[in-house]
Structure formats: structure tokens, C-alpha cells
Amino acid sequence: MKRIVYDKYGSVDDLHAVEVNKPIPDKEQILIKVKAVSINPLDWKILMGEVKLVSGKKFPKSVGCDFSGTIESIGQGIQKFKAGDDVFGVINPFKEGVLGEYILVNEKEIARKPANLSFEHAAAIPTAGQSALQMLTKNVNSIKGKEILINGASAGVGMFAIQIAKSQGAIVTAVSSAKGHHLLKKWGSDYVIDYNKEEVTNLRKQFDVIIELSAKLPFRKVKKLMKPESTYITVIPSLWNFVHSFSNNIVSGKKYKILLMKSDTESLNRLASDALKGIDIHISKTYPMSDYKEAYKTIIKEGALGKVVFNILS
Ligand SMILES: NC(=O)c1ccc[n+]([C@@H]2O[C@H](COP(=O)([O-])OP(=O)(O)OC[C@H]3O[C@@H](n4cnc5c(N)ncnc54)[C@H](OP(=O)(O)O)[C@@H]3O)[C@@H](O)[C@H]2O)c1
Incomplete structure (x- = not known):
């Protein structure tokens, strides 16, 4: 073979x-x-x-x-x-x-x-779908009616994250270059941003959850976009991020979390069923x-x- x-x-x-x-x-x-x-x-x-x-x-x-x-x-x-x-x-x-x-x-x-x-x-499905699911179910409380920023939303994880967040009633702002905007809209994003035209850090808005998928938007840069009791989730499990998140989370209500996707049969089954129900x-x-x-x-x-x-x- x-x-x-x-x-x-x-x-x-x-x-x-x-x-x-x-x-x-x-x-x-x-x-x-x-x-x-x-x-x-x-x-x-x-x-x-x-x-x-x-x-x-x-x-x-x-x-x-x-x-x-x-x-x-x-x-x-x-x-x-x-x-x-x-x-x-x-x-x-x-x-x-x-x-x-x-x-x-x-x-x-x-x-x-x-x-x-x-x-x-x-x-x-497996890595991208379960990463999105775990960020939006295990790392945050109910997201119904909450403002969510997904930075780097047009590839695998973002595709699932937008659709799962929308299915749970969140208000989604999604960021990518313009080439992916037709998909960000199709997947249900309420607002789309082209990072080549607009600095996310200049947004005059605050979020309950920030999902960072681009590896280009560190916690320190987006803290001002976070509501007092909100959560930032990065997908980069570097030593620096672990140290920084540990020290931050002791003192701040703005939580800094790091995704370490762990696969399980139950999540795979749920995502397969979501796909049959219409997740694109x-x-x-x-x-x-x-x-x-x-x-x-x-x-x-x-x-x-x-x-x-x-x-x-x-
Ligand atoms: N820790 C874990 O357990 C775990 C699990 C799964 C995935 N991950 C990580 O999660 C990340 C996302 O994975 P993915 O599969 O969705 O694919 P990806 O190809 O890494 O997606 C990158 C996304 O970021 C966007 N982007 C690029 N530059 C940007 C910028 N300056 N500002 C905002 N957005 C920007 C891209 O849009 P354009 O194409 O328009 O530039 C694209 O939408 C990867 O780093 C992956 O390794 C980690």
C-alpha cells in the first residue's frame, strides 16, 4: 500500500x-x-x-x-x-x-x-469541527445573545465556529480577507470585516467572546475590545500563552483561554448529525x-x- x-x-x-x-x-x-x-x-x-x-x-x-x-x-x-x-x-x-x-x-x-x-x-469535520464546538461549549457559558468576534473565520475552524455560534443565538462578527466574505455571510455572520481594510483593534465595540484563529491578534492587543467578564480563546498552545493566561486569569475578569482540542466519539457524532441537519x-x-x-x-x-x-x- x-x-x-x-x-x-x-x-x-x-x-x-x-x-x-x-x-x-x-x-x-x-x-x-x-x-x-x-x-x-x-x-x-x-x-x-x-x-x-x-x-x-x-x-x-x-x-x-x-x-x-x-x-x-x-x-x-x-x-x-x-x-x-x-x-x-x-x-x-x-x-x-x-x-x-x-x-x-x-x-x-x-x-x-x-x-x-x-x-x-x-x-x-474532526479537527476543525471539534475545535469550534469545544471553544463554544466547554470554554464559555451560554452564548445566546452574546457578541462574538471570530478573527480568522474563513477556513476550517471558523466555518464551524460561525455556524455553531449562530445556531446557539450569538451575534457574530467574523474577520478574514475579502476573498472569504461570501462564505462568512453564507455561514450566518452578522458583521464581516476585511483585515486588509480595517484594524480589528480599532473597532468601537466590545465582545463577550473573542475567538482568535489567525495567530496574529494577541490577547494584549484585544483586551480593550473585551467586556469586563468576557473570554478570549487562542488556538496557539505556546509556553508564553500558557504562562500569560495563568497569570492573567488569577487577577482579571477578562479570561484568557487556550484551546487544546481533544477528540471524542460523542462530539464526532454530534457534528455528523449537525452536518446532516444543514451545517455547511x-x-x-x-x-x-x-x-x-x-x-x-x-x-x-x-x-x-x-x-x-x-x-x-x-
Ligand atoms: N490548539 C488546538 O487544539 C487547535 C485545533 C485546531 C486548529 N488549531 C489552529 O487553529 C488555527 C486555525 O485553523 P484553520 O483550520 O481554521 O485554518 P487556517 O488556515 O489557519 O485559518 C486562518 C484564518 O485566518 C485568517 N487570517 C489570516 N491573516 C489574518 C489576519 N491578519 N487577521 C485576521 N484573520 C487572518 C485567514 O483568512 P484569509 O485566508 O482571508 O487570510 C483564515 O480565515 C490554526 O493555527 C490551527 O493550527 C489549533
């Missing part, structure tokens, strides 16, 4: 295809024939060695973490799934990668894919697996509107 791997930290040019034996599941593992894989920024952050303290020195590594596919075989200890089930999920990207024809997963990493949700759409999962481009270099180079250069997905034809 084919896998896309790299043998050292570097760039997209270090990715290459290899032929390896189809893996065999142990007692607690499930072998999946992969049908689709979606791209996340963490894929190339790991590839480029930006998080090597966590991802370690073991090579070769494969790339990607979100997938969908069909169960080929299961270990003797597997109770909840059987061969032939269509599933989707996310693996721990610091240990393994999913861009290949077959992968091994454990039961906790997957959920059933509804029959009328495509493999591509299912693969687009916008896939801006699909690539065959063989175009892995072009896909990663393009998304790193141009960004993504919604999600970008590989079709794995084998």
Missing part, C-alpha cells in the same frame, strides 16, 4: 510516497481503508518541525490526522465496530499520520459515518493523493476557504 511520509523535519519537498505492507491490527486496533483525508495547518506545523518537542524524533512520519474510510478488519477486542462499517475520525497527529491507503486506529478515535454524509465531508461544510478543493505536494504547497501559500480534502482512490 501507498503512504506519504517524511524522514526529517523540513518542507513539503521532503514528503514522498512509499510502498509499505498493509498493517495488521492487534487486539485493540481497527484497520481502515482510507477514503478521504482533510488538511489541517497542524499537518505542516509538524512537518516543518514547529512542534518537535511534542512530535519527537521518530521517523519516518506520515502526514495528516483527519480521515474517513471503511473498516477492513478489526482486532479481537473490538466490540463497537465491525468490518464494512463506514467511519470517520482523527488520530493523534504527534504519533502517526493518515495520508495513505490503510491506517490503524483505536475505537476511541472514530465514529460511524452517516450513510448520507459523503466521505469527503466526513473527513472535513464547504470543501473548496479536492486533490487525488498523488497531488500531495501541490495540495500542501497551495494551501500553505494561499490558505483555504473552508476545507481542502484528499480523495484516496485505491
